[in-house]
Amino acid sequence: MTTARKYNVEVLFTGVPKKSDFKIVEETLRAIKDGEFLAEAVWLSVDPYMRGAVNSSTIGNTMIGEQVAKVIESKNGNFKVGDYVAGMFGWRTKTISNGDRVRKLDRSIYTDDKLSTALGILGMPGATAYLAFLDICAPKEGETLVVTGAAGAVGSAVGQIAKIKGCRVVGFAGSDEKVQYLKSLGFDEAINYKTMGSLKETLEKTCPKGIDMFFDNVGGEFYDTIIPQMNKSGRVTIVGAISQYNLENPEKGTRVNRSILGKELTVKGFVVYSHLPRWPEAFKTMGEWIDKGQLKYNETVTEGFDNMFDAFAGLFSGKNLGKAVVKA
Numbered sequence: 156m157t158t159a160r161k162y163n164v165e166v167l168f169t170g171v172p173k174k175s176d177f178k179i180v181e182e183t184l185r186a187i188k189d190g191e192f193l194a195e196a197v198w199l200s201v202d203p204y205m206r207g208a209v210n211s212s213t214i215g216n217t218m219i220g221e222q223v224a225k226v227i228e229s230k231n232g233n234f235k236v237g238d239y240v241a242g243m244f245g246w247r248t249k250t251i252s253n254g255d256r257v258r259k260l261d262r263s264i265y266t267d268d269k270l271s272t273a274l275g276i277l278g279m280p281g282a283t284a285y286l287a288f289l290d291i292c293a294p295k296e297g298e299t300l301v302v303t304g305a306a307g308a309v310g311s312a313v314g315q316i317a318k319i320k321g322c323r324v325v326g327f328a329g330s331d332e333k334v335q336y337l338k339s340l341g342f343d344e345a346i347n348y349k350t351m352g353s354l355k356e357t358l359e360k361t362c363p364k365g366i367d368m369f370f371d372n373v374g375g376e377f378y379d380t381i382i383p384q385m386n387k388s389g390r391v392t393i394v395g396a397i398s399q400y401n402l403e404n405p406e407k408g409t410r411v412n413r414s415i416l417g418k419e420l421t422v423k424g425f426v427v428y429s430h431l432p433r434w435p436e437a438f439k440t441m442g443e444w445i446d447k448g449q450l451k452y453n454e455t456v457t458e459g460f461d462n463m464f465d466a467f468a469g470l471f472s473g474k475n476l477g478k479a480v481v482k483a
C-alpha cells in the first residue's frame with residue numbers, strides 16, 4: 156500500500172493566502188493500472204499564478220502546481236522507473252499519472268544538479284521570459300527596456316535576454332540585495348522601488364532617451380506611470396500584475412489610453428500555456444546561452460514538503476531571488 160501526502164485547499168483565499176487556507180492530508184493510493192506510472196516528487200514549484208488560479212472548484216481538492224518527479228513504478232512503456240518528469244501534479248508527494256501532458260525530462264539537459272531548472276529557467280517561467288519578450292517587445296539593438304519584478308524568475312531572465320540583444324536594461328526590484336544581483340547580471344540600472352521615492356523622477360533619470368519596451372510583471376502604479384513615458388511605437392508586454400493579486404478591492408488606476416493612442420503603443424498580454432509547442436525552441440536557445448555563460452539564473456530553495464506554504468507566501472513578500480522552488 157502506497158500513501159501520498161498532499162495540500163488540500165480548505166477555503167478560498169482572501170487577501171494574502173494564509174497557512175490555515177490549506178490542510179495537509181494523507182491519501183492511500185490504489186495500485187497503478189496498465190498505461191500508468193507512479194511518480195514521487197523531487198522538486199515542487201510555487202508560482203504567483205497559483206494565487207489567482209484557486210477558485211470555488213479547487214476547494215477541497217489538491218492545490219495546483221507543477222513538480223519534477225521521479226518515476227518509481229511503471230506500467231507505461233514511455234515512462235520507465237528512474238525517469239524524471241515534469242507534470243502538473245499539484246502539491247503532493249506521490250502521483251499516479253497516465254503520462255498525459257507530462258514532460259519527460261531529457262537527462263542530457265536536466266542533469267542531477269539541474270533538475271529544478273525544469274520548473275524555472277528551462278521551464279514555464281523561462282519560456283515566458285523568452286517567448287513573451289522576444290515576440291511582443293521585439294527588441295532592437297540600443298533600445299531601452301524597463302522590466303518590473305526584475306529579480307524574479309521571469310524578470311531576471313528577460314533583462315538578460317535584452318542584454319544579449321544589445322539593449323539598455325532598467326530593472327525594478329524590492330531590496331538592495333536584489334539590486335546588487337541585477338547589477339551582477341549586467342543590468343544597466345537596477346532600482347529598489349521600495350526606497351526610490353518618485354517612480355516618475357526615477358524613470359526620467361534612468362531612461363534619458365525614454366522607454367522603448369516595457370515588460371510588466373507587476374502592474375498597478377508601475378503600469379500607470381511607465382506607459383505615459385514610453386517612446387513613440389513602444390511595445391508593452393504584460394505577463395503579470397502581482398501587485399494586484401492579493402487586493403480585496405480592485406484599485407483605480409490612471410487613464411493611460413491617450414498615451415497608448417498618441418504614441419501608437421503595442422500593448423499585449425501573454426499566457427505561456429497558449430504557446431506550449433514553442434517551449435522547446437525557448438529551452439534550446441536559453442540552454443545554449445546558459446552553457447556559454449551569457450544567461451545566469453538563481454533559485455531560492457525551501458527545504459521540505461511541509462514548508463511549501465512558506466515558499467508560496469514568500470512570493471508575495473519578496474523572499475525569493477530568482478525562481479522559488481521547494482525540495483521535497
Ligand SMILES: NC(=O)c1ccc[n+]([C@@H]2O[C@H](COP(=O)([O-])OP(=O)(O)OC[C@H]3O[C@@H](n4cnc5c(N)ncnc54)[C@H](OP(=O)(O)O)[C@@H]3O)[C@@H](O)[C@H]2O)c1
Pocket residue numbers: 202203204279280283304305306307308309310327328329330333372373393394395396397398399425426427428469470471472473474475476477478479
Ligand atoms: N502570463 C504568463 O504566462 C506568466 C507566466 C509566468 C509568470 N507570470 C507572472 O509573471 C510575474 C512574475 O512571475 P515569477 O514566477 O517570475 O515570480 P517572481 O518574480 O519570481 O516572484 C514574485 C516577486 O514579485 C515581487 N512582488 C510581490 N509582491 C509585489 C508587489 N505588491 N509589488 C511589486 N512586486 C511584488 C517580489 O519581488 P520584489 O522583492 O521585487 O518585490 C517577488 O519576489 C507574476 O506576476 C506572474 O503571475 C505570468
